[in-house]
Amino acid sequence: MIDFVIGVGSVLAALLLAAQMRERGRADLLWSRLWFALALLTFLGFVLARSFADIAGFWAALIYTTALVALYPVQYLHVRAVTGAPARVLWPHVLPPLSNVVLIAGLHAMSGARMDVGLLAVDSPQWSWINALTMIVIAILAAYPALSLRRLLNARRAIAFRQGNTAAKRFDWLIAWCVATFLSVIGGWASDLGSQFGFITIDAVAWVTFGTLAVQLLLVGFFVTGTSMAFSPMPETRRTDADIDFERLTAHFQEARPYLQSGLSAERLAESLDWTLPRLTQAIRSGGAGHFNDYLNRWRVEQVIDDIQSGADSPVLELALDAGFGSKSSFNEAFKRHTGLTPTEFRRRSGTSG
Structure with a gap:
């Protein structure tokens, strides 16, 4: 069944990316295009990680986990662009995916690391600190959708006050998207913790990780097709x-x-x-x-x-x-x-x- 989720998610990500790429002249779509591309890479990389073992499997895991981690800062950068305050310093947002590369490289060097249903697992008790570090990184990632939600709610309130609730509804799909992202972090954290203590299987972790990403794509697809100017930034006007x-x-x-x-x-x-x-x-x-x-x-x-x-x-x-x-x-x-x-x-x- 997880393969069905992966297939649906891949198709949705590909279709939405293709729809974005048709709008070639719109620079404000840069971050959303990148988000869809990373989502597609996450699903496809997981398929490869399930298909190969040893070094090839680890390389595939490195690709899809790094793409998955990069989704959070890219979504935040998109929200900043849409709300009229694009980020001017980008290098701090490269740190989460870079940290993942270091973490996967460390796992590859460990004798206790193995592939299980496309996910990396650590069996050796002496490397249990890796699990703890992973949990900390996941918790830190929750800050991205939280900050995005705060910025979106403030922007929505400001637009509603100036132009009315109808104009402010353009932010509703973004808010729903970021709520789903925040819940996916919490779900990933809880499922990972449960797998470490034997409460749930590692296969369930894959369900939570990729199922919630597929839900986000469904949300984005629904609102993008139903909301006028869904990806348009707030107009920037000269202060008078x-x-x-x-x-x-x-x-x-x-x-x-x-x-x-x-x-x-x-x-x-x-x-x-x-x-x-x-x-x-x-x-x-x-x-x-x-x-x-x-x-x-x-x-x-x-x-x-x-x-x-x-x-x-x-x-x-x-x-x-x-x-x-x-x-x-x-x-x-x-x-x-x-x-x-x-x-x-x-x-x-x-x-x-x-």
Whole structure:
């Protein structure tokens, strides 16, 4: 059955790589192309490792395990490129696959190392420290999808605030992909640990390793075919005075929370900032909001959402009035436009009552 998983994964990786290669002019696809190529190399290398023994088997294991380890930093580099902050220093991300090469070379020199269903195993107790080192390396690799998730969630929140939830949905497939990657690291760590203590077979380790990679390819394939601009980076624009003003305005709202004032007008806010009204309007439009009330109500809705998710048991209308809304109708309209749900539906899905 593991051969079926390997076959499906190889086909998916090849198809997605071919689809990426058709977009020849898009430089932002560099890291995703490399990821698909490494995934394909991982599956094909495992097939060779299962087919050969001795030195040939070890060489095949060196190829596919190094490709597998390289998937994590390459995915992180792709996420950085997509979120508009490409990495400028690459050499630290070469260390994980390089460490794997050193580790496999050490295993090859060990008399207790052997091939089992395409995987390397260590039988000699005197080399048990190799198993411990492997577990540490796997745990460190979990930092890559964790950092990717943090960056993606921040980018999604920023886009949702500026352009709405529809525009932010482009990040959902990436988030799902990175969640699957993180779970694959945890699964690999647990299965490897279980095999060392005899709880599961080494064949089960292969299932976890390549099964989770096949799931990632399925996720990527589904979202790439169903999400417009799935691989497109965030547009890089030159910072203007209005962009700088928007950042200052956002900081002011975070610190002073003027949106809590019921009846706050654009004129009053501009006066408190010592700005002209046109300057305030340009700053708000720079952030993606159409007009002052839209920007103001987004902050108020976010305040209500935070109150609901923190477990506040007050009625929703009371939370809305505390957040600065002047009426139930204006609150319901703004909440629905911002979240796509009514306040009651949102609270029910959040698992709170009231």
